[in-house]
Amino acid sequence: MTEREKMLAGLWHDANNDEGLLEERHRVELLCHAFNTAIPGSTEQQSALGELLNCELPEDLTVLAPVYFDYGKNTRFGQGVFVNHGCYFMDGGGITIGNNAFIGPFCGFYTATHPMRAVERNRGIERALPIAVGNNCWIGANASILQGVTIGNGCVVAAGSVVTRSVPDNCLVAGVPAEVKKHINQG
Numbered sequence: 001m002t003e004r005e006k007m008l009a010g011l012w013h014d015a016n017n018d019e020g021l022l023e024e025r026h027r028v029e030l031l032c033h034a035f036n037t038a039i040p041g042s043t044e045q046q047s048a049l050g051e052l053l054n055c056e057l058p059e060d061l062t063v064l065a066p067v068y069f070d071y072g073k074n075t076r077f078g079q080g081v082f083v084n085h086g087c088y089f090m091d092g093g094g095i096t097i098g099n100n101a102f103i104g105p106f107c108g109f110y111t112a113t114h115p116m117r118a119v120e121r122n123r124g125i126e127r128a129l130p131i132a133v134g135n136n137c138w139i140g141a142n143a144s145i146l147q148g149v150t151i152g153n154g155c156v157v158a159a160g161s162v163v164t165r166s167v168p169d170n171c172l173v174a175g176v177p178a179e180v181k182k183h184i185n186q187g
Contacts, residue, residue: 007092007128016124028052028072036066093128093147101133104141113147154186
């Protein structure tokens with residue numbers, strides 16, 4: 001099993017010394033640079049985003065520069081998604097963002113985790129677990145979504161929150177670590 005296959009399977013893998021993964025991240029870093037330095041809304045910028053995500057762009061997707069991805073193709077956006085300035089998608093484990101999600105500035109989505117023991121961590125070993133954000137969610141500015149978290153449909157994540165565990169549908173979460181503060185009546 002390759003290190004990439006291990007990564008996508010949520011297994012411990014070597015992301016820092018594997019030539020294939022290093023090359024992928026370098027390629028994506030160059031594409032991020034192309035996107036981030038292009039004229040906003042230009043054909044060149046949209047082309048770089050399509051190449052970054054390795055897909056046809058969803059309808060009404062808006063991504064503002066700068067934005068950063070580790071792999072790009074491991075992130076999937078739904079229709080009508082808005083991503084504000086300065087967001088980071090550490091997408092080794094895969095990130096899925098549902099339709100009509102609003103992502104505030106400087107949010108981070110972090111699928112990687114590292115061993116607690118320094119000797120293992122220093123070898124470059126990590127594990128990447130997927131993140132999923134449902135439809136019609138609002139992720140407030142400077143929020144961090146950590147590995148393995150699923151955020152249900154219709155949720156609001158308060159600015160500055162750190163989401164460490166999954167959130168049911170239609171909830172407002174806030175804090176460090178984020179906790180459910182109330183249920184949202186969507187009716």
